[in-house]
């Protein structure tokens with residue numbers, strides 16, 4: 208018996224290359240473990256995918272809405288409808304007046320026949336319109352502001368001024384609805400945030416619970432590994448990698464779900480936007496955001512596994 | 527190599543355990559631990575292998591005061607002690623080879639090294655031809671030998687065996703004792719808990735006897 212006064216330290220020897228090889232092995236073998244129970248793994252992955260697809264899809268929608276509203280804002284134009292009984296003289300005097308206004312840039316006048324032709328072309332109601340005995344449309348003036356980046360406040364002041372002219376129909380366009388639209392986008396953005404937060408928690412819980420069951424299932428094995436001197440790091444590793452795989456596969460499946468919905472919606476949205484004479488088309492996700500979703504998924508997976516492992520492993524001791 | 531000083535271990539809601547046990551074993555010594563059922567033999571071995579901790583007193587193994595080890599050091603210490611159990615404690619869903627390899631895998635040994643050492647250990651217990659078998663397909667004696675191969679594969683300086691011959695016939699028991707003798711000859715310190723007094727007589731080694739948790743006899747022939 209060696210009576211040592213100085214304490215002899217127990218240390219694991221360092222071996223960086225071996226460490227890398229072992230981690231790669233565990234990375235692959237934990238994927239193999241998911242494959243061994245395909246049904247259970249698939250169900251967990253689908254739950255994660257749906258939980259992640261909801262906020263991701265909402266973000267795509269909000270992004271597109273924002274783009275849409277920006278394309279309207281950028282135009283900074285208004286369509287003026289003149290009163291039904293406006294004479295050609297009335298129209299001419301209005302145009303002269305508008306041209307003098309320094310806030311107004313380009314003007315375009317459409318007489319009722321031109322307006323009808325335009326409507327026929329874009330409304331898709333050509334046949335029906337052609338049946339009309341009488342042209343129901345008034346004179347139309349398209350107004351563009353001199354400053355393309357005019358503030359909504361100045362723009363509505365300009366509109367108020369124009370609407371007070373006797374020739375202009377007072378019900379002509381307002382910015383009110385655009386402000387409402389903006390408010391709705393903000394609301395949706397906030398909602399997407401909250402939803403993301405809640406569903407991120409759900410993903411952590413789902414993965415945590417899956418790993419917890421897995422640990423309980425393999426209690427005996429863990430005891431034996433501890434018995435022969437397996438460290439906590441060694442025991443933890445396959446579970447953490449399993450969480451990583453759940454996160455990776457779940458977020459990839461979520462992106463597929465979003466992509467599928469996008470494909471299904473793109474056609475009808477583009478048709479709708481054409482009907483409104485808008486150049487808007489449904490945008491997909493930027494590559495950075497795709498990576499972000501996958502990265503977050505992996506992170507949440509490892510986090511869930513970490514929580515489960517820390518709750519459980521200390522309690523499983525050989526005896 | 528192993529030193530107990532006034533070691534007591536009690537379990538909640540149980541009369542059993544160990545009381546004030548003091549003894550020491552030198553490096554390379556081989557001894558038997560006997561006593562009636564419930565005397566505390568398994569408990570004593572578990573204290574050495576750090577599967578349990580003493581309530582009072584101090585346990586020293588291979589220069590380490592076990593009460594002072596940090597949680598990080600516990601697994602590293604366990605690698606220095608090979609343990610053999612009566613109920614084998616094998617992984618049912620892994621082959622014999624994988625079971626024996628486990629102590630090497632947890633220390634991160636290289637592939638070739640693992641293969642070489644596992645084959646040597648299986649050869650020693652005469653199970654080289656069963657390397658690919660699952661433990662359930664083996665007899666009790668064969669499973670016991672797999673457990674022995676696993677305990678010695680990493681060449682620990684201390685080997686503990688709890689009833690290693692419990693369900694073996696006399697001939698196989700003797701074979702396994704012969705194996706232990708061989709390990710002892712290369713310097714391994716062995717402590718073997720057993721009921722088999724005839725076998726103990728036959729081998730004429732030091733014998734520690736427990737009764738109701740107390741060390742009542744310590745005889746060296």
Ligand SMILES: Nc1ncnc2c1ncn2[C@@H]1O[C@H](COP(=O)(O)OP(=O)(O)OP(=O)(O)O)[C@@H](O)[C@H]1O
Nearest residue numbers: 537540541542543562563564565566567568569570
């Ligand atoms: N985990 C435990 N919890 C409570 N009591 C225990 C525990 N382990 C052992 N004991 C008690 O400690 C006493 C000694 O048990 P131990 O297993 O050490 O006996 P043993 O000498 O190995 O007996 P056997 O020869 O039957 O294996 C027994 O009375 C038992 O009831």
Ligand SMILES: [Mg+2]
Nearest residue numbers: 567568569688
């Ligand atoms: Mg016992």
